[in-house]
Amino acid sequence: MKKTDRPVIPRKAVYRLSVYLRCLQRLKANGLRTVSSEALARAAGVKPTQLRKDLTYFGQFGTRGLGYDVEQLSAMISDVLGTNSLQPVILVGVGNLGSALLSYQGFEPEGFEIVAAFDADIKRKRSTKLRQPLYDMEALPGFVKERGVKMAVLTVPVNVAQEVTNQLVASGISGIMNFAPIMLIVPEDVMVNNVNLAMELENLSFFIQP
Amino acid sequence: MKKTDRPVIPRKAVYRLSVYLRCLQRLKANGLRTVSSEALARAAGVKPTQLRKDLTYFGQFGTRGLGYDVEQLSAMISDVLGTNSLQPVILVGVGNLGSALLSYQGFEPEGFEIVAAFDADIKRKRSTKLRQPLYDMEALPGFVKERGVKMAVLTVPVNVAQEVTNQLVASGISGIMNFAPIMLIVPEDVMVNNVNLAMELENLSFFIQP
DNA sequence: AAATGTGAAGTTGTTCACAGCT
DNA sequence: AGCTGTGAACAACTTCACATTT
Numbered sequence: 115m116k117k118t119d120r121p122v123i124p125r126k127a128v129y130r131l132s133v134y135l136r137c138l139q140r141l142k143a144n145g146l147r148t149v150s151s152e153a154l155a156r157a158a159g160v161k162p163t164q165l166r167k168d169l170t171y172f173g174q175f176g177t178r179g180l181g182y183d184v185e186q187l188s189a190m191i192s193d194v195l196g197t198n199s200l201q202p203v204i205l206v207g208v209g210n211l212g213s214a215l216l217s218y219q220g221f222e223p224e225g226f227e228i229v230a231a232f233d234a235d236i237k238r239k240r241s242t243k244l245r246q247p248l249y250d251m252e253a254l255p256g257f258v259k260e261r262g263v264k265m266a267v268l269t270v271p272v273n274v275a276q277e278v279t280n281q282l283v284a285s286g287i288s289g290i291m292n293f294a295p296i297m298l299i300v301p302e303d304v305m306v307n308n309v310n311l312a313m314e315l316e317n318l319s320f321f322i323q324p
Numbered sequence: 325m326k327k328t329d330r331p332v333i334p335r336k337a338v339y340r341l342s343v344y345l346r347c348l349q350r351l352k353a354n355g356l357r358t359v360s361s362e363a364l365a366r367a368a369g370v371k372p373t374q375l376r377k378d379l380t381y382f383g384q385f386g387t388r389g390l391g392y393d394v395e396q397l398s399a400m401i402s403d404v405l406g407t408n409s410l411q412p413v414i415l416v417g418v419g420n421l422g423s424a425l426l427s428y429q430g431f432e433p434e435g436f437e438i439v440a441a442f443d444a445d446i447k448r449k450r451s452t453k454l455r456q457p458l459y460d461m462e463a464l465p466g467f468v469k470e471r472g473v474k475m476a477v478l479t480v481p482v483n484v485a486q487e488v489t490n491q492l493v494a495s496g497i498s499g500i501m502n503f504a505p506i507m508l509i510v511p512e513d514v515m516v517n518n519v520n521l522a523m524e525l526e527n528l529s530f531f532i533q534p
Numbered sequence: 535a536a537a538t539g540t541g542a543a544g545t546t547g548t549t550c551a552c553a554g555c556t
Numbered sequence: 557a558g559c560t561g562t563g564a565a566c567a568a569c570t571t572c573a574c575a576t577t578t
Binding site: 167176177 | 535536537538539540
């Protein structure tokens with residue numbers, strides 16, 4: 115049986131769902147009750163037809179002649195994305211970037227909470243004052259199982275990234291946001307999202323060249 | 325005249341170039357001199373044909389029957405990406421995420437240096453000890469011109485993101501790495517790369533749902 | 535009349551198959 | 557013989573055109 119029981123949905127469409135959700139939140143804050151695909155698409159920076167097509171992957175939510183109910187559409191997107199309830203996330207690798215992300219407070223409002231940090235050498239890292247508890251790697255499997263954590267932020271050095279990933283997978287983690295510049299090898303049912311800030315800059319660098 | 329005098333290159337191909345470069349650096353560190361498209365592709369997590377196709381956008385760099393020269397291919401990619409020399413980058417918006425990125429030391433080895441930070445209210449932000457000088461927004465145009473800065477990291481609150489973007493563009497910035505969850509409106513010759521960490525988590529969240 | 539939902543057409547990006555070097 | 561380079565086939569994604577609903 116394939117992983118894709120879900121009617122095949124383009125990954126890009128799911129990304130845009132996140133964008134739409136943010137736009138809807140702003141509209142809601144401005145007191146708007148309904149919005150047309152044209153208006154929402156403009157706010158999201160896409161074509162109206164794309165917005166409508168994206169939504170049809172998940173059902174029908176609009177009213178012809180009228181548009182979409184802001185509240186209702188927000189709710190449905192949150193529901194689809196699984197961000198209706200605060201989801202616990204762990205962070206592994208409390209180095210430079212890791213500590214930076216631990217002190218970043220932008221996840222909570224979006225439905226994610228970094229509930230704990232893990233590192234191979236917790237003594238050396240104690241200096242930094244963190245909001246989250248910091249544990250040794252061996253505490254990982256227990257913590258993940260007990261708290262039912264599904265997602266992890268991986269900010270370890272590249273040379274140990276695969277090894278740590280194996281531990282994460284063995285502990286039951288099924289989603290990894292990977293900051294190490296390496297293609298992690300994971301089982302089919304585990305999802306990896308690669309994020310590389312330097313790479314984003316390189317990409318910019320290329321496209322702005324004279 | 326179109327912006328695309330450059331033979332149209334898929335943006336994704338440029339991203340992959342960054343991936344290849346990192347793989348090549350590891351190979352070089354391991355003492356390898358040449359590499360086949362198959363080996364490099366495996367390391368990068370893509371198909372060999374895709375790697376070869378990507379490279380042909382920029383020229384011919386391999387030797388048939390032999391493969392690619394690691395050193396030479398690295399050099400050509402760095403050159404294409406414009407990361408041969410250290411590029412100065414500024415950061416605007418020294419809030420939570422902004423300070424986190426300022427303390428992140430992962431850019432320098434990749435060819436980028438955050439040379440200064442800017443904020444609308446530098447007095448309130450003085451508390452944090454930064455490696456980089458912190459200036460008021462009004463110092464921006466002068467600094468950018470004087471130092472020839474081309475790229476900026478934008479980490480201001482979403483409600484002022486567009487306004488600050490306009491200032492950046494007016495000052496001569498042509499590449500923006502935008503962390504605010506909003507589609508910035510910029511002239512055609514300015515490039516924006518959107519990065520949203522919460523969105524990456526949402527995306528993960530969707531795909532790992534049972 | 536206004537705006538959604540959607541099959542079909544069009545576009546872009548990926549993979550194949552094999553010709554062409556070394 | 558081995559491996560790259562590439563036109564052609566294929567697949568994925570986007571846009572169009574318009575039927576459909578309120």
